[in-house]
Amino acid sequence: MKKYIVRNLRAIWGRAYPRVIAANREYSWLVADVVLPLLSVLSYGLLYKFLGAGIDFLGFAILGGAMSAFWVNVLWSMASQLYWERMGGNLSLYIIAPISLMSILFGMSLGGMLSTALRASATIFIGSIVFEIPFKTGNPVQLFLIFFLTLSSLYGLGMLLSSLYLIWGREAWHLSEFLQEPVYLATGMYFPIKFLGPVGFFSSLIPLTLGLDGLRQLLFKKGEIFGFLSVNMEILILVVLTIVYLFLAHFYLKKMERLARKEGKLTIRWE
Amino acid sequence: MKDFAIKTVDLYRFYKKGKRIIEALKGVNIEVEKGELFGLLGPNGAGKTTLIKILTTILLPSKGKAFVLGNDVEKNTLKIRERINMVSGGEWSGYGILTVRENLWMFSQFYGIPSRVAKRRIEEYLEIFGLKEDGNTKVSKLSTGMRQKMNIIRGIISDPEVLFLDEPTLGLDVQIARTVRSFIKSWMRERPGRTILLTTHYLHEAEELCDRIAIINNGMIVALDTPKGLKKRMKNKIFYSVEVRTDSYDRLKEDIPFIYNVSINPLPDGKFELKFQIDNEEKISDLFLILKNRNILVSSFRKREPTLEDVFFEIVGEKDEEVHS
Numbered sequence: 001m002k003k004y005i006v007r008n009l010r011a012i013w014g015r016a017y018p019r020v021i022a023a024n025r026e027y028s029w030l031v032a033d034v035v036l037p038l039l040s041v042l043s044y045g046l047l048y049k050f051l052g053a054g055i056d057f058l059g060f061a062i063l064g065g066a067m068s069a070f071w072v073n074v075l076w077s078m079a080s081q082l083y084w085e086r087m088g089g090n091l092s093l094y095i096i097a098p099i100s101l102m103s104i105l106f107g108m109s110l111g112g113m114l115s116t117a118l119r120a121s122a123t124i125f126i127g128s129i130v131f132e133i134p135f136k137t138g139n140p141v142q143l144f145l146i147f148f149l150t151l152s153s154l155y156g157l158g159m160l161l162s163s164l165y166l167i168w169g170r171e172a173w174h175l176s177e178f179l180q181e182p183v184y185l186a187t188g189m190y191f192p193i194k195f196l197g198p199v200g201f202f203s204s205l206i207p208l209t210l211g212l213d214g215l216r217q218l219l220f221k222k223g224e225i226f227g228f229l230s231v232n233m234e235i236l237i238l239v240v241l242t243i244v245y246l247f248l249a250h251f252y253l254k255k256m257e258r259l260a261r262k263e264g265k266l267t268i269r270w271e
Numbered sequence: 272m273k274d275f276a277i278k279t280v281d282l283y284r285f286y287k288k289g290k291r292i293i294e295a296l297k298g299v300n301i302e303v304e305k306g307e308l309f310g311l312l313g314p315n316g317a318g319k320t321t322l323i324k325i326l327t328t329i330l331l332p333s334k335g336k337a338f339v340l341g342n343d344v345e346k347n348t349l350k351i352r353e354r355i356n357m358v359s360g361g362e363w364s365g366y367g368i369l370t371v372r373e374n375l376w377m378f379s380q381f382y383g384i385p386s387r388v389a390k391r392r393i394e395e396y397l398e399i400f401g402l403k404e405d406g407n408t409k410v411s412k413l414s415t416g417m418r419q420k421m422n423i424i425r426g427i428i429s430d431p432e433v434l435f436l437d438e439p440t441l442g443l444d445v446q447i448a449r450t451v452r453s454f455i456k457s458w459m460r461e462r463p464g465r466t467i468l469l470t471t472h473y474l475h476e477a478e479e480l481c482d483r484i485a486i487i488n489n490g491m492i493v494a495l496d497t498p499k500g501l502k503k504r505m506k507n508k509i510f511y512s513v514e515v516r517t518d519s520y521d522r523l524k525e526d527i528p529f530i531y532n533v534s535i536n537p538l539p540d541g542k543f544e545l546k547f548q549i550d551n552e553e554k555i556s557d558l559f560l561i562l563k564n565r566n567i568l569v570s571s572f573r574k575r576e577p578t579l580e581d582v583f584f585e586i587v588g589e590k591d592e593e594v595h596s
Contacts, residue, residue: 003383004349006383007381007382007383010380010381010383010384011380011381011383013380014376014377014378014379014380014381015377015380015381017369017373017376017377018366018368018369018373018377021373022366022368022369022373023368025368088363088364089359089362089363089364090364090365092324092329092357093357093364093378093381094381095328095329096327096328096329096352096355096356096357097352097378097381097382098349098352098353098381098382098383099381099383260329261328261329261330261331262331263286263287264286264324264330
């Protein structure tokens with residue numbers, strides 16, 4: 001058992017490696033992943049400034065812009081990844097390796113989280129300096145929990161989508177396109193989710209909604225005024241979402257592997 | 272029960288393709304001993320890859336049983352996966368953004384190999400395959416041959432007890448294919464007890480490497496023996512080889528209806544080698560007449576020993592364009 005656990009831990013790091021180390025080797029990511037998102041943030045920032053909404057709203061937009069990088073990463077580098085692994089021929093090699101496929105997904109998540117965190121931090125850092133955003137020091141334990149749980153549940157959702165995309169096949173690709181922009185609205189990426197009223201409860205199924213709201217409450221002065229739920233309630237819901245998404249990801253991954261082995265649909269090219 | 276490396280018992284595999292049911296394997300029975308290099312020959316769609324996928328636990332059998340190192344492929348997948356590996360011809364595994372060394376290291380981690388051991392093995396194999404200089408080249412920049420060498424290293428880095436090679440030299444140039452074959456032989460020699468199941472389209476490769484060969488056609492094993500044993504089956508048949516010089520051999524087979532199991536191989540200097548069988552030796556004079564009428568110059572003519580290619584065509588019945596001598 002110990003050997004199996006160690007092997008899976010090594011596999012997680014092995015699969016995370018291409019995303020953590022190799023993906024940062026070429027500096028083009030600075031333009032694609034930092035400068036371009038900053039332009040969207042800038043447009044919201046200028047709008048808020050023009051409307052006289054206050055400096056905290058600028059901070060909301062910067063934080064939203066930074067967190068949107070995680071959503072894009074989950075959609076394009078997690079949800080559709082197993083599909084690409086299949087097309088590239090890696091999926092068969094993952095299946096025959098003496099590890100759980102969950103470790104492969106954990107590795108992808110870990111790699112995605114770490115490399116995106118670098119990009120998100122750069123967005124926050126540059127945005128805060130350019131717009132001179134003041135941050136407040138919220139409860140560090142709550143801050144850590146809400147950030148950690150947001151990413152855990154978000155990547156749990158990514159792992160679930162990854163298995164589902166593989167089962168649904170090529171058409172699922174369009175779902176990513178469909179989910180990208182509307183989610184910016186539904187999760188309150190650039191404005192407080194409270195403004196959407198009861199819609200916010202449905203949006204809370206996407207962990208970014210509560211994560212962003214909680215982080216805004218903890219990092220900005222006016223955050224609490226525009227808070228959707230209490231931070232502790234948001235932490236609790238994020239714990240539940242993490243468990244549910246990871247459980248479902250595991251369930252569908254098993255189902256996918258069973259289907260792959262039984263029907264040959266995922267490893268036989270002409271199928 | 273004897274401890275086989277691979278054993279299948281009445282193995283069937285069906286696929287559903289639309290409303291049709293395709294029978295990829297129909298009652299396959301093979302027993303591969305530990306330490307054996309076992310070849311699986313067959314035309315396209317014969318069931319070779321399906322069999323490998325079942326044995327490597329990627330696919331489940333529809334009916335029957337399959338065992339690898341005594342473990343049932345349906346029930347003991349983890350025990351099998353710990354002790355096997357697989358390399359396919361033309362595979363594009365790994366990630367283009369990684370270097371050769373990084374890619375190999377990544378796959379070694381899926382087998383739980385400590386980094387220190389993995390890195391030592393990587394260096395050792397890169398040296399053997401002449402890839403040491405390219406170890407820091409990104410995988411996306413590799414040629415097909417270099418990439419396949421890397422794939423083979425990936426397959427052996429976990430030091431598997433059973434290695435499945437699914438057409439490992441497919442599409443490689445002669446020199447690299449030779450390197451791969453020579454490595455396979457030395458790997459087996461240096462590791463007694465290790466087993467390889469090899470599928471190939473190249474008959475000379477099977478003849479050169481394999482201890483025993485199973486010929487599979489339409490999902491069934493139609494012959495199983497040593498290369499020598501397979502050739503012995505043809506001892507009562509007479510084979511001929513004619514070297515000719517011609518601009519075109521179009522319709523040559525059709526123009527000479529009394530020869531069969533014909534294969535035409537190009538030779539240097541615009542020559543071709545025509546291999547065939549004739550039941551009635553009296554027809555040979557007719558053959559020369561036809562060649563003369565077509566202005567085809569004969570530079571040599573000889574009776575020859577049967578080759579594995581002859582056995583294959585005799586058993587499978589028709590020439591598969593993908594099977595090469």
